[in-house]
Amino acid sequence: MSSNVRVRFAPSPTGYLHVGGARTALFNWLYARHTGGTFILRIEDTDKARNTEEATQAIYDGLRWLGLDWDEGPFAGGDHGPYFQSEREAIYQRYFDQLRDGGHLYEDNGAWRFRSPRKSVTLEDLTCGKIVFDLSNPMTHPDITIRRPDGGWIFHFVNVVDDIEMGMTHVIRGEDHLSNTPKHLELYAALGAEPPRFAHIPLILNRDGSKMSKRDQGASIAGYREAGYAPEAVRNYLCLLGWSPKDNREILEIDEIVSLFELSKINRRNASFDLDKCYWINGQYLLGMSQERFLELSLPYIDAAGINYGSREALVPVLAIIKEKIKHLNEVPNWISYFFTDAIEPDAEAVEKTLKKEGVAGRLRALADRYEALDSWNVAALEETLKAGAKELGVKNGDLIHPTRVAVSGRSVGPSLYHMLEVLGKERVVARMRKTADEQASA
């Protein structure tokens, strides 16, 4: 399916990729993919003083991480370039001349301003509906500046020019631009251009209702990667902020969201960002994803932690037993480290609570002996042996389970004990149990 729909994400590289910006990009991308149109990335770097290379990179990284591929723009090419406003000087000059020759501009202290026709402007917004703006009062709606005394261009002008030049059919942007739209409409009219259709989407606020800014928790897209979120989970959550499939489902494949997505179904209310919900969705994704995907996503965190796992194959059974236990990928290293080293650093609290008990050393030795004698090393045999051992020793199952867990992993929390023992292997399990028993006996 293809269409003539052309939409764009036009960030200004002055900070990091923010969830609000990512959501705007996402909705544009969804609409392009839904309609079979074209998604364009345009970098609005007209403010030389505030633009940075890192911020531009963060935009690329964030969009790629979320899987929002663009069809035209930096790296992608396209025949409507260049895609950096800083490289479009000649185009702006041409449009500027057109406006000036048409008598729409006047100079004011070296800056150039656009003379508003001072009429009422009607916007047929695809998500907000029909809105009429009365721009007749110059006190409340002053003429906009389009060019600085130093020759630099102002957002309103270059944004409109580029949307004309790049053939945009729809402009999907944050509601913070809603009040700017009548000015843009005046510009389109003065330039004799057909304006695109507009769709203003609600803003994302903090839990307390305040506007989300770069400093707020959860604001930076890069932060989600660092915190161990799966990109598909964050993307799913972002889709739900202002849009829904209308049938109470929340975890949806992106392909299905693409097919269901429509601008008219976007909410009108600002939404506040709920980190708890995003966290839960991430857990759901981790739970539901394939072992291969889990491995692929976990690897960077494992490598960063410097765990010497040998081969990917060695990682597979270990990751398989912790996958449903964790909610964040950055927890993976801590959950698997003791599978790949004997240099365990025991958790002091766990040792104190479960190992510093009367008779622990003896019980560990007794179970270690039984385990050593085992012919088949599997979950069923391990469980059976432990329970039989507890019976013979006259203790509760827990009196063996907890010390064993701490002895072999150094932690009180981990995967299912029997699965953990199975993957660890007889040799290491027996050795660690005996070593711990010796330590406790001599302590």
Next chain:
RNA sequence: GACCCUAUCGUCCAGCGGUUAGGACACCGCCCUUUCACGGCGGUGACACGGGUUCGAAUCCCGUUAGGGUCGCCA
């Protein structure tokens, strides 16, 4: 202040003239499980307020209030 947008559980969404106002997160119980999670069952919890319209309003209209946005030689 002017203009614009918005108003359903604490949060995110359903609802679009007649529902015991539904789901999810969070929270609180219970079950499962001698770890931690997952899962299951149940519970607390909302139509901002005031006027209309209508036989009947969460749903339509007006006002008030509240929140957000815009009013830059930022984008």
